[in-house]
Amino acid sequence: MLRTLRSRLTAAAGAAALVGTLLTLGPPAQAAVPATIPLKITNNSGRGEPVYLYNLGTNLATGQQGWADAGGTFHPWPAGGNPPTPAPDAAITGPAAGQSATIRIPKFSGRVYFSYGQKLVFRLTTGGLVQPAVQNPSDPNRNILFNWSEYTLNDSGLWLNSTQVDMFSAPYAVGVQRSDGTTVSTGRLRAGGYSGFFNALRGQPGGWANLIQTRSDGTVLRALSPLYGVETGALPRTVLDDYINRVWQKYATSTLTVTPFADQPGTRYYGRVSGGVMNFTNGSGTVVTSFQKPDADSVFGCHRLLDAPNDAVRGPISRTLCAGFNRSTLLVNPNQPDTTSAGFYQDTVTNHYARKIHAQTVDGKAYAFAFDDVGHHESLVHDGSPLQAYLTLDPLS
Known part of the structure; x- marks a missing residue:
């Protein structure tokens, strides 16, 4: 997750800062974001560890x-x-079950991890911190129940999300108290949604149940993302081939129109497959970028053959394609991205992991793959002058 969502949170924050700079001669600026803000963690998990x-x-x-x-x-x-x-040892003692604790978060682009029962193991290489990577059987954190939220706090405000891009594990919700005193939150599962997700994944044919990791004492720890499922062999590498092939066939004889910016409806790109390559042209007919036919790894990770640089053309087109593949909307809608979720995940070949996560959240929002924010279907809260942030640990039921 760190390689994708973190960079986009930082980019969004940077873009907001730029806008703020450009508007300094306009209306009075909002109150400055302090060096730190409080983050209130409430333990509603019901667990005793x-x-x-x-x-x-x-x-x-x-x-x-x-x-x-x-x-x-x-x-x-x-x-x-x-x-x-x-x-x-960077561990902070968290709240006991039924209790709350407040820490302060500085101007960071980072993660707030939480673990139950055991401290996490972190190591340092010459290149920096080694994050937990539980898709690796030898990772020292593999048998620990843990999760994390990602955030950016800077002079333009707070961006805080719940994420399942790497894995679905111990549930939690995030929230922010805005400058006007109101509070918004997201990420909460429906009643019974935690076990409901795992039960649904177990019932999905095609190897999807292999994503689930269980501790020797029977504790269900997590489900890996399908990206890691493909990388580790838990999911077959051909799991999306049928859908990808059908998309490539369709747009060999028709045009895929991508309008990547909601606030720029006149900026459109047109995709056609020729010689096995999908070429995108602008309104003048000039080819602006091209894509080789992706594989499941590229689709689930929104990388490699669907790489999305932070630029104004290829990145926005790629993230739109990535969302369309994961949500299986590219065959039913030649105008992308989709703005509503009614047609998401309807093909039998789709990202069933993402489909089942979204089905279990109260507001239908989640970060189940890297560009789940296309069309604003992500579980993210933001405010330009936050008073307080919230992280609520929810029951594993």
Whole structure:
């Protein structure tokens, strides 16, 4: 997740900062975002184990990687090694079941991890922090129940989300108290949604149940994302081939129109497949970018053959394609992106992981793949002058 969503949160925050700069001669500016804001963590999990919190990321003022303590003070990581060396213990004691605790988060682009029963293991290489990677059987965190939220806090405000891009695990909701005192939240599962998701995944033919990881004591720990399912062999690499092939066949004889910016309806690109390559042209007929036929890895990860750089043309087209493939809307709608979810995940070949997560959330929103924000279907809260942020640990039921 870090390689995709984090970069887009930072890009969004940077774009907002640029807009703010351009508007300095206009209306009075909103109140400045303080150096830290409170994050209230409420433990509604019903679990009796101790909870450990971690606030890890990049200091936006210095570009340094490190961690923040409960008071929001930043601590840069020391030099790592090869092989990796143990990172300093950055754990913050979290609230007991039924209790709340408040920490302060600084201007960061990072993650707030939480774990049940055991502290997480972090190590440092010469290139920086090694994040948990539980798709690896030897990862020291594989048998720990944990999850994380991602956020960016900068001079333009707070962006905070719940994420399932890497895995679906211990449930939680996020929220923000806005400058006017109102509170918005997202990410909460329906009653019974946690077990409902796993039961639904177990019932999905085609190897989808293989995404589930269970501890030796029977505890269900998580479901890996289909990207990691393909990478580890839990899902066959051909799992999306039928749909991808049908898309390529359709647009060999018809045109796919992409309007990537909701606020720029006149900016359109037109895709046609020729010689096995989908070429996109602008309104003048000039080819602006091209895509080889993707595979499941590229679709689930929104990378490789569907790489999405932070530019004004290829990235926006690619993210639209990625969303259309994951939601299986490209065959039924030649005008992308879709703005409503009514037609999502209707093909028998689709991202069933994402489909089942969205079905279990109260508001239908989730970050089940990297560009789930196309059309604003992501579980994200934002405010330009946040008073307080919230992270609520929900029941595993």
